[in-house]
Amino acid sequence: MTAMDPALTALAQSWCALSLLHSRIEAHIERALQAKHDLSVREYSLLDVLSRQHNGPGGHLQMKQVADAVVLSQSATTRLVTRLEDRALLSRYLCDTDRRGIYTDVTEDGLKLLSEARPTNDCALREALDEAARNPELAPLVKAVEELKMPAASIPTPAGVPT
Template sequence: MSLADGDRARGWRALAALQNRIEDRIERALQEAHDLSVNEFCALHLLSQAGEGHLRMQQLADRLVLSQSATTRLVSRMEERGLLTRTLDAADRRGICARSTEAGRRLLAKAVPTHNSALDDALAEASELPELGPLVTALESLDVKVEESASA
């Protein structure tokens, strides 16, 4: 292993540590305040950002970075809670789309401030750690819309 490979591996481990720290903080906050998981929040957020107000199940899986089966289980749980519905794709009747319900949109609106506050807290805490501070600085300097990148 070359020095560059070792640096890259350390960088990857630091990035994974930052991601885990952030996700854990957000998960706890969303569960406590809204009985909502990070994946449920992300699904509702992605659906709210979709131009047509819905996404095909494969698109949702790709954007959530989940398998088809994990996405199906997630959507089923959310459907049972009345947060979203599944419908046939009007453009291609073979496809199934997920669409948030009014209850899902209301819950998302309530959860966004909780999510943002937990994210801010996690980043502030991580920025104080020497191994994660540079990553937080780099993250805060980005001006990227992840959803647009994922759909490209």
């Protein structure tokens, strides 16, 4: 295959369209969450991921699992956790069985904010998809996303991250 191969060109164009759709959706949701809840998309995602932890075996996530789930480096995830901890939305504590392990839980204030922000996130997502569907290049991707309609319990997450 060469750089001028039509299959590669089509693949690159498809990737660009998918990247554009993602960027537009994320920017739209970011504006809505910031305006109404003083939350970034990453902060919302982190609260959402951590809110799904449980106290049973494997119920708490290691920082690497959290970083994978929110698609950030471990250092960026640690800084994000610190910012939310400073706002009293998260708390950290040592693991009972391994003093090197540190867990992070969503506080009551964090759960309340997440609950208030979820409808904003969902509405902004719907608005962004509706707007993108009017673009002929993005419409097939929007249709594909809408047809997935996966139940929350089956949403793929990085290995080891509970749903």
